[in-house]
Amino acid sequence: MLPQKKILVVDDDPEMRLALSVRLRANNYDVCVAVDGVSAIAEARKHMPNLILLDLGLPAGDGFTVLERLHSMEAVAHIPVIVVSGRNRLANQERVLLAQAKAFLQKPVKNSQLLAAIEKVLGPNTVPNSERAATIYDLGQRETTTV
Amino acid sequence: MPTSPSASFKPWHALASAATGAAATCLLFGFIGAPHTNGLNLLCAVISVPAAAVLLFKLTRTPRSVSHAWVELTQPHPSGKAEALLDKTGRIAGVGGWEVDLITGEVIWSLHTFELHGAPLDFVPTLETGLSFYDEPSRPIIAAAVETACRTGRGWDLELSIIRFDKRRVWVRTVGGVEMKEGKAVGLVGTFQDVTARVAERVALSEANERLTLATDSGRIGIFEWDLVNNVLRCDRWMHRLHGIERTDNRADASANIQYDPLDWRQHLHSEDHERVISAMQDAIAGNTDYDTEFRILWPDGSIRNIRAAGQVTRDAHGKPLRMIGANWDVTEARRLTAELAQQNELLRVTLHSIGDGVITTDAQGNVVWLNSVAERMTGWTSEEALARPIASIFNIVNYVTRRPVENPIMTCIATGVAGKLAPDTILLSRDGARFGIDDSAAPIRGEQGELLGAVLVFHDVTEQRRLFYETTRMAKVELKLKDDFLSRVSHELRSPLTSIYSFTSIIADDLAGNTTSQQQEYLQIVLKNVDQLQSMIEDLLTVTQANEGKLSIDLKPIQLSECVTDALHTIQGPASSKQIALRSNCEKSLPLALADPTRILQILIILLDNAVKFTPEGGLIGVKASQTDGGFLLVQVSDTGRGIPPEKRARVFEHLYQVPGPEHSENAQSDTSRAGRNGLGLGLHIAHDLVVRQGGQIWITGELGNGSTFSFTLPIHRETPSFEPQADLAQTTELPALTTAQVS
Structure with a gap:
C-alpha cells in the first residue's frame, strides 16, 4: 500500500474545511488545514503537502497572495495548487491559472469533479472504498475544469 | 311728274x-x-x-x-x-x-x-x-x-x-x-x-363715339373733363352711375355730357378723403404729377364706393393748364377682396405666430421668406434679418451625437419635391449658440399648376422630451444594473450555503458519517436532487446577468463536436435512465472541427438534453445527431419523443423566462416525478439561444405537435489557416455587448 498523499485544505469557512476533510479522508488522502493566508504558508512549510486546495477569499492575505508567496519560496514552490472558490469563474479563472494554479473549481464543487481534478494532478489514488466514495448522484454538472 | x-x-x-x-x-x-x-x-x-x-x-x-x-x-x-x-x-x-x-x-x-x-x-x-x-x-x-x-x-x-x-x-x-x-x-x-368729306367725318366721329361708349360701358369707366378755364366739370353717363346718380334729363343722346360746377362734385366725396383728393388734383394741375388717386364716394343711398381716378392735364403753348381729362372706375370690390385677403393673411399670420411650432417658409431656391416668432426665437434670427438668406445659414442643424451637419430637410424637399422628415437626434444650433433638440418636417408649397413655389418647414422643440427620454433611459439602465448586481450577488451568496448542504448531504449519503438505511438513502437522494436544481437555477441566473453586463465570455477554438456530445450525454445519463429514456447519438465520422467554445457547447447541449428529458415521457427516446450542412455549417440536432411544441409557441420558447404553457406540458411536468415537477426559471433555452447566436450559429425548433420536438442549432466550421499558429492564438475571446434590454424581473 502506497503512502497516503497529503492535501492542505485552506478555507476560512470551518464547514467547508470539515466537509472537504471528510471527503478527502474518505478517499484515502491525508488532510491538514489552514484558516487564513498566513497560516496557509506556515502549514504548507510545516507539512509539505502533495497538493493545496486553496480558497480565494481569505483573511490575512487572499488566495492570490498565498499563490504568490508559495511560488516565491523555494521549499514550497513546487507544491501544486487547485483553487476552490465561490468567486465568479469568469472573473478569476484566468488570473488564477496565470498565478500557476493547476485548476479553478467553483463552489459548489461536485465530489466527482473534485476528485477527478485531484487525481489529474496527483495521479490515480488507490483507495479501498473509492467505489463507495464516488458520487452517486452527480447530475447537472455544468462546469468543467480547464487545466 | x-x-x-x-x-x-x-x-x-x-x-x-x-x-x-x-x-x-x-x-x-x-x-x-x-x-x-x-x-x-x-x-x-x-x-x-x-x-x-x-x-x-x-x-x-x-x-x-x-x-x-x-x-x-x-x-x-x-x-x-x-x-x-x-x-x-x-x-x-x-x-x-x-x-x-x-x-x-x-x-x-x-x-x-x-x-x-x-x-x-x-x-x-x-x-x-x-x-x-x-x-x-x-x-x-x-x-x-x-x-x-x-x-x-x-x-x-x-x-x-x-x-x-x-x-x-x-x-x-x-x-x-x-x-x-x-x-x-x-x-x-x-x-x-x-358733302362727302363732311359725311365721312361725321361717320368717323360717330364710330369713335360708339367705340368709346362701348369701352367705357364694358369697363364701367366714367369719363370726366374739367374745363379749368371756365371751371366747368363735364361728366358722362358712367360718371353718374359711379356716383349713384340717375340722370333725370330726358336727352335722347344719353352719352352726352352734363356740366357741373366742380364744387358740386366735391359734396359726393367722403369727408376724410376731401383734403387728399383736392391736394392730388392741385398737384396734377401744378404739373407735379399725373392725377392718380383713390377716394370714397358717398352714394345717395348712404353706401360708400371706392373709386379710382386717373387723369391728365392739357396745357396751352405757355403751359397754362386748360383742362383735366380723366377716368373714374369703381374699385369697391377689389378693395373688399384686398381687405378680405389682408384679413385672412393677418389671421394666418397670427395663427402661425401663436402656435408652439417653429415655421419657416422659403422660396423655390431655398431662400428664407418668412419666420414665425417661435422660429425667430429658436434660430435667433428675425424674419427681416433672415429674409432672402439661404435656409442653411439660419437653420443650422447637426446630429446630436456626432455634431456633424445634417442635411437640411428644406433642400431635400425642394430637390425631391416631396415632403421630408428630419432624422431623429437632430439639434438646432441657434445664432447665439443655444441648442434645441428638434423634430421637424418639410413640405413643398405648390402653385395652382403644381409648380414648386417654395417649401415650408415646421419644427418643434423636443429638448425637454429628449432630456426626459435620456434621463428615463439612463435611469432604466441604472435600475437594470442594480438589479443585475443584486441578482449576481444573491446568486453568489447562495453558493456557500448550497455548497455546505451539498457537501454534508453527500457525506451522509456516501455513508462517510455512518451507515444509512435504504429509506434514508432515498430521502438523501431527493435532497441532493433539489440541491442540484437549485444550483442550476443559480448558475442560469448568473449566466444571464453576466450576459447582460457584457461579461459573458466566448472562447472560440477549433473543437471536436463529438467530444462535447459524449460529455453531454454522459452528464444526462443519470436522469434519463431514471425515466427509462434511451439516449442515442449519431455523429458523422470525419466531421470537420467546429469553431466554438467547448464549455458553451456543452452548456447548450446539456440545456437541450435536460429540456428533452423533462418533456419526454417515461420509456421515450432522445437522440443527438451531428452533421455537416451544405452551407458550410455544422448542424447539431436534439430530438425527443415528447408532446412537441405548438408551432406558434416555438419562437417564444427562446424568450426570456418563457415556459411553454398548456395542459399537455403541465401534465407532463406533473407526471415527471424524476424532476420533482418543477419547471425552473425558464432561462435555459434563452441562454442556449444566446450562446448559439454568439458563436455565429442559429437555433430553431421543428417537429409535429404530439410527435416530439427537434431542437437544431448550427455552428461555423473551423477553417484551417495556411500559416501554423500556436493553438492558444487560435482561440479568440469575444467580449460581446449586452444581450438584450429584457431583464430578469
Whole structure:
C-alpha cells in the first residue's frame, strides 16, 4: 500500500474545511488545514503537502497572495495548487491559472469533479472504498475544469 | 311728274324764273331747318340771291326791294355777267344749281353741277338721267321727295350718295324746291353740294363715339373733363352711375355730357378723403404729377364706393393748364377682396405666430421668406434679418451625437419635391449658440399648376422630451444594473450555503458519517436532487446577468463536436435512465472541427438534453445527431419523443423566462416525478439561444405537435489557416455587448 498523499485544505469557512476533510479522508488522502493566508504558508512549510486546495477569499492575505508567496519560496514552490472558490469563474479563472494554479473549481464543487481534478494532478489514488466514495448522484454538472 | 327732256342750256334764266312763291319758301325752310353749323354761312352766301329774294318777298312788305330782286332774277336774258358770277361763286362754294321745267321737260345744270357729276359739258341731263345718278339706296328716297314736292309744293333737303360718271361715289346734299302755278307743279329748282368729306367725318366721329361708349360701358369707366378755364366739370353717363346718380334729363343722346360746377362734385366725396383728393388734383394741375388717386364716394343711398381716378392735364403753348381729362372706375370690390385677403393673411399670420411650432417658409431656391416668432426665437434670427438668406445659414442643424451637419430637410424637399422628415437626434444650433433638440418636417408649397413655389418647414422643440427620454433611459439602465448586481450577488451568496448542504448531504449519503438505511438513502437522494436544481437555477441566473453586463465570455477554438456530445450525454445519463429514456447519438465520422467554445457547447447541449428529458415521457427516446450542412455549417440536432411544441409557441420558447404553457406540458411536468415537477426559471433555452447566436450559429425548433420536438442549432466550421499558429492564438475571446434590454424581473 502506497503512502497516503497529503492535501492542505485552506478555507476560512470551518464547514467547508470539515466537509472537504471528510471527503478527502474518505478517499484515502491525508488532510491538514489552514484558516487564513498566513497560516496557509506556515502549514504548507510545516507539512509539505502533495497538493493545496486553496480558497480565494481569505483573511490575512487572499488566495492570490498565498499563490504568490508559495511560488516565491523555494521549499514550497513546487507544491501544486487547485483553487476552490465561490468567486465568479469568469472573473478569476484566468488570473488564477496565470498565478500557476493547476485548476479553478467553483463552489459548489461536485465530489466527482473534485476528485477527478485531484487525481489529474496527483495521479490515480488507490483507495479501498473509492467505489463507495464516488458520487452517486452527480447530475447537472455544468462546469468543467480547464487545466 | 314731268318727264319731257330738255336739250336747252339756260341755267340762270330758268333759275331766275323759278324763284317764285312756294318754291322759294320751301328753299328757305330747308335752309333754316338744317341744323348743321358747318358750311351754313357758305350756303347762305351761295343762295344769297334767291334766298334774299324770297325772304324779302315773303317777310318784308317792301315792294321796291322785292321788285328789284325779282326784276334782277327774272331777267329772261341776262347779260351773261350774272350767269358767270353765279357759276363762279357756285364753284367757290362747291354748290351746283339745277332747274327742271316740268312743262317743257327742259333741264338746266349749272357748271358746278356738271362737275359734281363728273359729267362732260356736252352731256344733256334730263330729269330721269338726273335721278339715275343716285345710288340704289338713295334713288327711291329722292324719287319720293320729288313726287311729294310736285304734289304738295314742299321741297326737300337730303344727304344722299350719287355715283358719278367716273363711278366714284360722292355724298351730296341735294336741296330742291317746286314751282307751282295754279296749284300745279310746273318746275323744279335746286342745288347740289358735295358733302362727302363732311359725311365721312361725321361717320368717323360717330364710330369713335360708339367705340368709346362701348369701352367705357364694358369697363364701367366714367369719363370726366374739367374745363379749368371756365371751371366747368363735364361728366358722362358712367360718371353718374359711379356716383349713384340717375340722370333725370330726358336727352335722347344719353352719352352726352352734363356740366357741373366742380364744387358740386366735391359734396359726393367722403369727408376724410376731401383734403387728399383736392391736394392730388392741385398737384396734377401744378404739373407735379399725373392725377392718380383713390377716394370714397358717398352714394345717395348712404353706401360708400371706392373709386379710382386717373387723369391728365392739357396745357396751352405757355403751359397754362386748360383742362383735366380723366377716368373714374369703381374699385369697391377689389378693395373688399384686398381687405378680405389682408384679413385672412393677418389671421394666418397670427395663427402661425401663436402656435408652439417653429415655421419657416422659403422660396423655390431655398431662400428664407418668412419666420414665425417661435422660429425667430429658436434660430435667433428675425424674419427681416433672415429674409432672402439661404435656409442653411439660419437653420443650422447637426446630429446630436456626432455634431456633424445634417442635411437640411428644406433642400431635400425642394430637390425631391416631396415632403421630408428630419432624422431623429437632430439639434438646432441657434445664432447665439443655444441648442434645441428638434423634430421637424418639410413640405413643398405648390402653385395652382403644381409648380414648386417654395417649401415650408415646421419644427418643434423636443429638448425637454429628449432630456426626459435620456434621463428615463439612463435611469432604466441604472435600475437594470442594480438589479443585475443584486441578482449576481444573491446568486453568489447562495453558493456557500448550497455548497455546505451539498457537501454534508453527500457525506451522509456516501455513508462517510455512518451507515444509512435504504429509506434514508432515498430521502438523501431527493435532497441532493433539489440541491442540484437549485444550483442550476443559480448558475442560469448568473449566466444571464453576466450576459447582460457584457461579461459573458466566448472562447472560440477549433473543437471536436463529438467530444462535447459524449460529455453531454454522459452528464444526462443519470436522469434519463431514471425515466427509462434511451439516449442515442449519431455523429458523422470525419466531421470537420467546429469553431466554438467547448464549455458553451456543452452548456447548450446539456440545456437541450435536460429540456428533452423533462418533456419526454417515461420509456421515450432522445437522440443527438451531428452533421455537416451544405452551407458550410455544422448542424447539431436534439430530438425527443415528447408532446412537441405548438408551432406558434416555438419562437417564444427562446424568450426570456418563457415556459411553454398548456395542459399537455403541465401534465407532463406533473407526471415527471424524476424532476420533482418543477419547471425552473425558464432561462435555459434563452441562454442556449444566446450562446448559439454568439458563436455565429442559429437555433430553431421543428417537429409535429404530439410527435416530439427537434431542437437544431448550427455552428461555423473551423477553417484551417495556411500559416501554423500556436493553438492558444487560435482561440479568440469575444467580449460581446449586452444581450438584450429584457431583464430578469
